[in-house]
Amino acid sequence: MGFFRWDGEDLILDCHLQPKASKDEFAGLHGERLKIRLTAPPVDGKANAHLLAFLAKAFGVAKSQVSLECGDSNRQKRLRIHAPRQLPDLPGLVHPES
Numbered sequence: 605m606g607f608f609r610w611d612g613e614d615l616i617l618d619c620h621l622q623p624k625a626s627k628d629e630f631a632g633l634h635g636e637r638l639k640i641r642l643t644a645p646p647v648d649g650k651a652n653a654h655l656l657a658f659l660a661k662a663f664g665v666a667k668s669q670v671s672l673e674c675g676d677s678n679r680q681k682r683l684r685i686h687a688p689r690q691l692p693d694l695p696g697l698v699h700p701e702s
Contacts, residue, residue: 607638610700615663615685622679623651628658630694637680638694652676655683664689 607618620634625641632639644654652672660667663685675681691697 606696607633607636608697611684613687615688616673617659617683617685619655619681619683620679621651621655621681628654630662630692633695652681655681659683659685662690662692 609616618637620637620639622631622639622641623644623646625643627641628643629641630638631641640655640658642651642654642658644651656667656670656672660670663670665685665688669686671684671686673682673684691699
């Protein structure tokens with residue numbers, strides 16, 4: 605299965621978050637999860653808010669179309685991106701209609 609799956613037009617991502625990194629970036633795989641490095645600190649939900657904004661930009665959607673399904677206070681997170689308009693260059697990530 606890997607780090608992603610499609611649920612209709614929604615993309616579900618399993619991620620491993622590394623807060624307080626030197627830059628925001630996709631950093632390959634961490635086991636069966638997509639590793640994401642973010643500059644935001646893991647304090648008062650700042651890293652989660654930054655993560656949602658980062659993914660919204662990467663997938664070409666509004667921030668309101670990205671939601672955290674589980675892992676609010678954990679590095680391991682599951683996110684839902686509603687109808688992504690674009691797909692970043694990530695290993696194996698393709699739209700099911702491709």
